[in-house]
Amino acid sequence: MEINILVGIDPGVSAGGIAIYKPGSPLVTVKMPEEPLDIYRLFKKIKRSGSPMIVVERLSIRGDDTGGKQYRIVTMLENYNNLVCCAKVLEIPLVLVTPMTWQTGLGLRAKGAKEDKSLRKEKYFQFATHSFPTDNVFKWNSDAVCILRFTQLMIANKPKWIPGHLVNRSECVFSFDLTDDSLKYDRLLRNERKFE
DSSP, rough: EEEOOEEEEEEESSSSSEEEETSSOOOEEEOOOOOOOHHHHHHHHHHHTTTTTEEEEOOOOOOOOHHHHHHHHHHHHHHHHHHHHHHHHHTTTTTEEEEEHHHHHHTTTSSOOOOOHHHHHHHHHHHHHHHHSOOOOOOGGGGHHHHHHHHHHHHHHHHHHHHHHBSSOOOOOOEEHHHHHHHHHHHHHHHHHTOO
């Protein structure tokens, strides 16, 4: 299967989002569906328009997640499980990526002390709006957009990373348009960072 659509997903409860990108088309963003059947229908619709690969932020519960935070995380884990199951049932290539991996890969992870959540989210939003300046990027979907852009950088720089992280396949091939677009994005980002 030649992949020509990337789907980045932040399975958050209130601020979760899905970013869908096909080179030559505008970025499409969708709020995280609440019901498994809605996820399934969305994935089927995406699959009808091409050959997607889904990249989902991997979640886990830590020992210090208590009270209301623990409830939100349990709900996010349900979303996460629904996303993974729907991708597997529809036989869509699926990659799981930890927050630390994509944040570090984009140069967005602060070193040292824990960063304030609102400052961190603002940083992701600024990166996402800069990545897609004319498209519908908001704070609720900026993590998903960042995950999508991280995936493009992996296609451009570490093409073996993706097959090594596929959950339901052993290999994949990217379309020329997606590969070319990823390489162009990588060059643009490198040039911008030279002047920072």
